[in-house]
Amino acid sequence: MLVRFKEGFSSPPHIHNITYRGIVIDGEMHNSDPDAKAMWMPVNSYWTQYR
Numbered sequence: 001m002l003v004r005f006k007e008g009f010s011s012p013p014h015i016h017n018i019t020y021r022g023i024v025i026d027g028e029m030h031n032s033d034p035d036a037k038a039m040w041m042p043v044n045s046y047w048t049q050y051r
Contacts, residue, residue: 005029019051 007027022029023046030040041047 016049017051019049021046021048 024041024043026043028040028042029045030038
């Protein structure tokens with residue numbers, strides 16, 4: 001699935017019921033606990049969510 005977020009998009013903390021991998025294709029992405037230090041991920045960065 002390909003997702004394009006609008007600039008400034010933010011979602012509340014949530015969970016997924018599947019394992020997936022996210023890859024940053026364009027721009028930067030912050031994917032972390034809202035209380036964690038900001039960790040911006042540049043193009044070609046990826047993360048994996050394990051169920």
